[in-house]
Amino acid sequence: MTAVASTGAAAFLGRYEGLRTRLPGARVAWVEALRNGAAEAFRAQGFPTRRMEAWRYTDLASVAGAVFGEPLTGVEDATEIPAAAGPRAVFIDGRFRPDLSTLDALPYAADSLARVLPTLDGRIGTIARPAEQPMAALNTMLFEDGLVVDVPAGVAGGVLELLSLATDSERAPAYHPRHLVRLGAGASLTLLETAAGPQAARYLHNPVFEIEIAEGARLAHGRLQQEGREGVFLSTVYARVGAGGAYDNFTLNAGARLARNEIHVALTGPKAEAHMNGVQLVGDGQHADTTTTLDHAAPDCSSRQTYKTVLAGRSRGVFQGKIHVHQVAQKTDGYQMNQALLLSPEAEIDSKPQLEIYADDVKCSHGATVGELDADHLFFLRSRGIPEAQAKAILVEAFLTEAVEAVAEEPIRAALTRGVAGWWQRQGVAGGIEEA
Amino acid sequence: MLKIENLHAAVDGKPILNGLSLTIAPGEVHAVMGPNGSGKSTLSYVLAGREGYEVTEGSVSFHGQDLLAMEPEERAVAGMFLAFQAPVELPGVGNANFLRTALNAVRRARGEAEMDAMQFLKLARARMKVLNMPEDMLKRPVNVGFSGGEKKRNEMLQLAMLAPKFAVLDETDSGLDIDALKMVADTVNSLRGPDFSALVITHYQRLLNHIVPDRVHVLSAGRIIKSGGPELAQELEASGYAGVQAAA
Numbered sequence A: 001m002t003a004v005a006s007t008g009a010a011a012f013l014g015r016y017e018g019l020r021t022r023l024p025g026a027r028v029a030w031v032e033a034l035r036n037g038a039a040e041a042f043r044a045q046g047f048p049t050r051r052m053e054a055w056r057y058t059d060l061a062s063v064a065g066a067v068f069g070e071p072l073t074g075v076e077d078a079t080e081i082p083a084a085a086g087p088r089a090v091f092i093d094g095r096f097r098p099d100l101s102t103l104d105a106l107p108y109a110a111d112s113l114a115r116v117l118p119t120l121d122g123r124i125g126t127i128a129r130p131a132e133q134p135m136a137a138l139n140t141m142l143f144e145d146g147l148v149v150d151v152p153a154g155v156a157g158g159v160l161e162l163l164s165l166a167t168d169s170e171r172a173p174a175y176h177p178r179h180l181v182r183l184g185a186g187a188s189l190t191l192l193e194t195a196a197g198p199q200a201a202r203y204l205h206n207p208v209f210e211i212e213i214a215e216g217a218r219l220a221h222g223r224l225q226q227e228g229r230e231g232v233f234l235s236t237v238y239a240r241v242g243a244g245g246a247y248d249n250f251t252l253n254a255g256a257r258l259a260r261n262e263i264h265v266a267l268t269g270p271k272a273e274a275h276m277n278g279v280q281l282v283g284d285g286q287h288a289d290t291t292t293t294l295d296h297a298a299p300d301c302s303s304r305q306t307y308k309t310v311l312a313g314r315s316r317g318v319f320q321g322k323i324h325v326h327q328v329a330q331k332t333d334g335y336q337m338n339q340a341l342l343l344s345p346e347a348e349i350d351s352k353p354q355l356e357i358y359a360d361d362v363k364c365s366h367g368a369t370v371g372e373l374d375a376d377h378l379f380f381l382r383s384r385g386i387p388e389a390q391a392k393a394i395l396v397e398a399f400l401t402e403a404v405e406a407v408a409e410e411p412i413r414a415a416l417t418r419g420v421a422g423w424w425q426r427q428g429v430a431g432g433i434e435e436a
Numbered sequence B: 001m002l003k004i005e006n007l008h009a010a011v012d013g014k015p016i017l018n019g020l021s022l023t024i025a026p027g028e029v030h031a032v033m034g035p036n037g038s039g040k041s042t043l044s045y046v047l048a049g050r051e052g053y054e055v056t057e058g059s060v061s062f063h064g065q066d067l068l069a070m071e072p073e074e075r076a077v078a079g080m081f082l083a084f085q086a087p088v089e090l091p092g093v094g095n096a097n098f099l100r101t102a103l104n105a106v107r108r109a110r111g112e113a114e115m116d117a118m119q120f121l122k123l124a125r126a127r128m129k130v131l132n133m134p135e136d137m138l139k140r141p142v143n144v145g146f147s148g149g150e151k152k153r154n155e156m157l158q159l160a161m162l163a164p165k166f167a168v169l170d171e172t173d174s175g176l177d178i179d180a181l182k183m184v185a186d187t188v189n190s191l192r193g194p195d196f197s198a199l200v201i202t203h204y205q206r207l208l209n210h211i212v213p214d215r216v217h218v219l220s221a222g223r224i225i226k227s228g229g230p231e232l233a234q235e236l237e238a239s240g241y242a243g244v245q246a247a248a
């Protein structure tokens, strides 16, 4: 399709040619076939361009024009990592670090993908759609590691942390972890994912998740995207939810120079549920994109989405949300709301909600708003002695409340609150509301 | 002490206050009455520092400071308080959290010790009891779903908590039942003393039976056209503004 591959795409394809015999699973026929297929797709499409409908508002030219290096394999401890409060998988520059992880004595299996890859036939690449998503194709071509979690039927897995850290490296590394999460019938898990890196480091973090939730199982997936300010974060989550199961995704999209939080959820069994909420905090010089597609592919399912974007300085935000109600999906209950708050005249938001409904008995609604802080509200708070910056922070917090309160899981909510506070500190504002 | 001299102010280029002068000494309560649209709320906003109210001439000094040069929050710290005619609703901001944040912001700026959550709640509960406010109003978002009267009570709660040196009450009595009216009067009267003064904007003599003012002023077309003692309010109640306006 593309006549001339971009510098970046050519470099990645070149790397694949050079590494193909050394990548994990290189001598496993099905892995090789999977990677070759993805390489073909990536060769054909290159990096997404704004001519692609799904990428109209997010320009990857700066990524496509750059050349990234391989992460170092060393075990240098460049990052200071807080002690683990519970089970935790740590990845540094995309590679699993058993020495920093605590995954012992769990009532389920959790392992490094590089270690167990040959056993994953039929599990990897079954939900992801690299032919439609070049970043997923790039990931499939080059993934080296990731987290593989398998919670057996009926097991309550508790909380698992997934920490993904970038090191401060001159090489501007690119890494493409592939994470697989599977919950058996009636199982449950809270997965708390954090992606972070040093402020000045250049890197590309391109994770792909494949999540399978069986009948009656529940996965709460909290995500804190706090990459460094020169980092690029392009993530794609694919989730499939069986009958009576639930997928709860909350994403705080706050870091990186360029961030895309792309989520595809398919409700494939009756009475499945999806809750997708998120907050994007976009500061000067940042671009943050949340793109969701929700497939209602079975009857009696419900979905709730609330996304809030706050933009400061010269920044850009994107929200695209598509709800696709298949013909079989009678009695679908779908709701989507996305709201943006512009704190500066140089901030911009593009928002594109989309409903495609092929069933006749459905309840589906969506809404979008864009606004600024209310001058009367701000004046009221200031007239009571609250300094302007703090008053703004209070009103922004209030704006976010609805999305934050939709998070039922306490550990996720707490992490989220900390993440929001951290963003304010980076904006030079100390303290919003004081709890009484 | 508040000293307003020859104050001219415009909104969107339209002159609203046209040479208003008024001095309120510490310990005094003055009432301002006047027809709709005469500029009473405009005066209150100019004193509180609301954006969009352009002072084109004149000065306001507050305890020796140039009030007009100060940010709204600085005025609050200096002891200025405005009870709004139409209090705003703040969805997502809990009333208790808001109150504590405001109280501590003021205390911090004044170099006083902050209040922890326990001390704050104790004080707030005591004040609410006096104001006859149900405690769940602390948990609810600021003014959201409050009735008109409840919003006014909430303004009085803020007044009682922040204990300013100067309060402007912009028609706090409008729309209140008799008991609530007394509660407003009690709040103001309890603050009365040598370090507190107030400007009470009202349309009704009724409130002034409970908060007996030292002086009453009539505002018309952005100027004070007549001043007098409490009896002036009774006179206006009986005969309306027409006579005063004609004489001015």
Ligand SMILES: Nc1ncnc2c1ncn2[C@@H]1O[C@H](COP(=O)(O)OP(=O)(O)OP(=O)(O)O)[C@@H](O)[C@H]1O
Pocket (backbone or CB within 6 Å): B011, B012, B014, B016, B034, B035, B036, B037, B038, B039, B040, B041, B042, B043, B085
């Ligand atoms: N933004 C604005 N643009 C133009 N005119 C304005 C604006 N705001 C206020 N005014 C006008 O200023 C005048 C004074 O208004 P203000 O609210 O101060 O009156 P008031 O004395 O408080 O009246 P009321 O007794 O009805 O509360 C009114 O004629 C009003 O229409």
Ligand SMILES: [Mg+2]
Pocket (backbone or CB within 6 Å): B040, B041, B042, B085, B170, B171
């Ligand atoms: Mg008024």
